[in-house]
Amino acid sequence: MQLLINIDVDDLERATRFYTSAFELTPGRRLGPEVIELLGGNAPIYLLAKAAGSRASPHSGQMRDYARHWTPLHLDWVVADVDAALARALAAGAILEQRQEHAWGRLALLADPFGHGFCLLQFIGRGYDEILSP
The missing domain is CATH 3.10.180.10 (2,3-Dihydroxybiphenyl 1,2-Dioxygenase, domain 1)
Known part of the structure; x- marks a missing residue:
């Protein structure tokens, strides 16, 4: 089994700067305009660009909110x-x-x-x- 970590963010470039600076991760592959892979930990981390207010899941009424x-x-x-x-x-x-x-x-x-x-x-x-x- 392999673990992958996915983190939704509303600003991919800002998130990349934060996670590479805060945790000394390295950008890996860019998987299209809405996904970037970060390497350097025990598992790859994928930052996923998801707009604030977008539906969290087709089966949920919850909307993405990037406030705390x-x-x-x-x-x-x-x-x-x-x-x-x-x-x-x-x-x-x-x-x-x-x-x-x-x-x-x-x-x-x-x-x-x-x-x-x-x-x-x-x-x-x-x-x-x-x-x-x-």
Whole structure:
């Protein structure tokens, strides 16, 4: 099985600048005028140009809205240094919503310029294994 990540955006060029700057990704193939592939992570990311106000699905009444929104699915970017990654993301246009410290690591909760939430995660010690029972 292969995982592909697709992110709807209303401005493909702006999104490409954000994701390449914030996460040090590299543009790959341009798949027509409405899709660009970004490489450099564990899975390719495809930015998909979708107009604000367009239907999210033919079977849904929901319309695309790029204001800050909540979704039950988000991306966690595992980084070696959360402070350095946070500085890059903020400089690229991300919005910091919260920082947290846990036994397993350091976490920054953010939103991209298109309203999508994401986290920067720096594991400490044994990572998630720190919360396992001995």
